[in-house]
Structure formats: structure tokens, C-alpha cells
Amino acid sequence: MSDIVNMGGHGGYIWTAWGIALVVLAVLVAASVKSMRARERELARLEAEAPRRRRRGNTPEAGSETGRENG
Amino acid sequence: MFHRFANPTRFLRLANAVLPWVTGLAVLLTGAGLYFAFGASPPDYQQGETVRIMYVHVPSAWMAMFGYAFIAVASAVGLIWKHPVAHVCALAAAPVGACFTLICLTTGSLWGKPMWGTWWVWDARLTSVLVLFFLYLGFIALANAFDDAARGEKASAILALVGAVNLPIIKFSVDWWNTLHQPASVTRIGMPAVHSSMLIPLLLMAAGFTMLFFSLVIVRARAELAGRRIDALRSARIHADTARNVADGFQG
Numbered sequence: 001m002s003d004i005v006n007m008g009g010h011g012g013y014i015w016t017a018w019g020i021a022l023v024v025l026a027v028l029v030a031a032s033v034k035s036m037r038a039r040e041r042e043l044a045r046l047e048a049e050a051p052r053r054r055r056r057g058n059t060p061e062a063g064s065e066t067g068r069e070n071g
Numbered sequence: 072m073f074h075r076f077a078n079p080t081r082f083l084r085l086a087n088a089v090l091p092w093v094t095g096l097a098v099l100l101t102g103a104g105l106y107f108a109f110g111a112s113p114p115d116y117q118q119g120e121t122v123r124i125m126y127v128h129v130p131s132a133w134m135a136m137f138g139y140a141f142i143a144v145a146s147a148v149g150l151i152w153k154h155p156v157a158h159v160c161a162l163a164a165a166p167v168g169a170c171f172t173l174i175c176l177t178t179g180s181l182w183g184k185p186m187w188g189t190w191w192v193w194d195a196r197l198t199s200v201l202v203l204f205f206l207y208l209g210f211i212a213l214a215n216a217f218d219d220a221a222r223g224e225k226a227s228a229i230l231a232l233v234g235a236v237n238l239p240i241i242k243f244s245v246d247w248w249n250t251l252h253q254p255a256s257v258t259r260i261g262m263p264a265v266h267s268s269m270l271i272p273l274l275l276m277a278a279g280f281t282m283l284f285f286s287l288v289i290v291r292a293r294a295e296l297a298g299r300r301i302d303a304l305r306s307a308r309i310h311a312d313t314a315r316n317v318a319d320g321f322q323g
Contacts, residue, residue, distance in 0.1 A: 013181045013182065013185050014124055017128070017178040021174045024173060032166075036291070036297070040297045042297075042301055043297045043300050043301050043304075
């Protein structure tokens with residue numbers, strides 16, 4: 001076990017190198033996935049909202065100008 | 072061939088079908104690469120155990136160059152054929168390539184200290200890779216520097232193409248100039264000068280990193296496309312609201 005940590009006296013260099021690679025890639029993966037999820041959730045929310053708005057906008061039009069005059 | 076994927080919807084359908092496979096392969100190949108890198112490969116007869124840094128350093132260096140070549144090709148496709156997805160892919164690949172370049176530089180430095188006795192030298196290979204890192208950062212900064220996304224795309228695409236001259240400089244720097252860095256031993260004409268016990272983990276890690284690259288590009292391209300849809304929907308809504316207010320104003 002201590003052989004693995006020590007690596008013939010160069011363990012510090014070897015494990016730091018691999019550690020940096022692991023941390024950089026882990027941060028990149030986490031940030032990428034997080035941003036994708038957040039934006040796709042926001043997009044789904046906006047798209048779910050859009051037809052409702054349009055319908056609300058269309059309802060007064062069905063009853064001609066009355067809707068706007070009341071509003 | 073590119074024309075078929077120029078449509079974002081079609082691109083997303085294909086990308087989503089591919090995503091689980093490249094992600095799975097990335098995990099499997101990198102896992103196997105790690106096993107061979109630490110468990111099933113011998114120490115080098117000259118470099119001892121530090122040779123294990125090679126299994127992350129060299130594949131990262133390959134990915135740093137591959138990522139930039141990917142961006143240059145995507146930028147060219149975007150400039151010539153005006154494919155919107157090409158710019159999205161270039162933009163998605165830039166931070167991934169930049170991270171691999173950063174890993175290449177830091178692991179190289181950590182390998183250089185015990186083997187060469189120095190963290191850094193301003194020689195051709197190391198300097199040209201540092202320039203590559205700054206090209207990535209410049210590309211990202213330029214793409215985001217304009218309010219008008221289309222202008223940012225064009226400016227950054229031109230930077231990507233001009234910067235592509237750096238790729239052959241990196242590749243051949245070890246042959247053209249005297250350098251501390253050793254010349255290529257895998258991509259040689261003829262047989263690689265690396266024993267199979269070291270070649271196997273090297274190629275497995277490289278294949279795993281390549282799959283990870285594409286997996287991340289897909290994830291980031293999805294985020295970018297969703298972001299653009301959000302902006303388009305928001306501005307459409309603002310226009311609709313303004314139009315309604317103007318109409319109400321005229322009536323009232």
C-alpha cells in the first residue's frame with residue numbers, strides 16, 4: 001500500500017498530476033450538466049407558459065373588442 | 072454530410088441518441104485505462120514510476136490539439152455554409168479543449184520537475200501549447216464579447232481558423248527546434264517506440280478522453296441551444312407585450 005502512495009519517491013508528483021486532472025474534469029462535467037439541466041428546465045417552463053398566454057390573448061379576440069374594453 | 076445536421080432539431084435528436092453511448096464508453100474506456108495505467112503496466116526503466124504521469128499527460132495533449140482542430144473545422148463549416156449548429160458545437164467544445172490543455176500543461180510541469188529538474192522552460196513545445204491555451208481563452212472571450220451573437224460567432228470563428236496554424240507548430244516543434252521535450256514516440260512512421268504494456272493504457276485513456284470530449288460537447292451544445300431558445304422566446308414575449316401596450320395606448 002505504501003508502495004502505491006510512495007511510487008518510488010515520486011508519489012507527490014504522480015498523485016498531484018492525476019488529482020489535478022480528476023478535479024478539472026469533475027468540475028467541467030458538473031458545471032456542464034448543471035447548466036444544461038437549468039437551461040432546459042427554464043426552457044420547458046417558458047414553453048409551457050407560452051401557449052397559455054397565447055390562449056389568454058386569443059380569448060378576448062374571439063369576443064372581438066369587448067375583451068379589451070373591459071380590460 | 073454536414074447539411075443534414077444543420078437543423079438544430081435533427082442535431083439534437085441524433086446527439087441525444089448518441090449521448091448515453093459515448094458517456095458509457097467514456098466511463099468504461101477510462102476505467103480500463105486507469106487499471107492498466109496503475110495496475111498492469113511496469114515502471115519505466117529510465118523514468119521509474121513517474122511514467123504513470125504519461126497516461127494522463129499524453130492523452131490530454133492529444134485532446135487539446137484534437138479539440139482545437141474540431142473547433143477550427145466547425146468554425147469553417149459555420150463560416151462557409153452558415154450552419155448555426157456548427158458554431159454551437161465550436162462554442163461547446165472550447166471549454167472542454169481548454170480544460171484538457173490545462174491538464175496537459177500542469178501534468179507536464181509535474182512530470183518535468185522530477186525528470187528534467189525544472190517545472191517549466193520556454194522552449195518551442197511548451198510555449199506553443201501555452202499559446203494554444205490562450206487561443207482557447209481568446210476564442211471563448213471573443214465569442215461572448217458581442218451583444219449581437221452573430222458577430223461574436225463570426226469573429227471567434229476567424230480567430231479559430233487563424234489560430235489553427237499553431238497546431239502543426241505544436242506537432243512538429245520537437246523536430247524543428249532543440250527542446251527538452253522528447254519527440255513523438257507513438258505517432259511515428261512505422262512501429263511506435265512504446266512497448267505494448269505502456270501503449271495499451273495510453274490508447275485506452277486516449278479513447279476514453281475522446282468519448283468524454285464528445286459527451287461533454289453534446290451536453291454543452293444542448294445547454295447552448297436551450298439558452299438561445301430561451302433568449303428568443305423572451306424577446307418574442309417582450310415584443311408581444313410592447314405591441315399589446317402600444318395597441319392599448321392607442322385605444323385608451
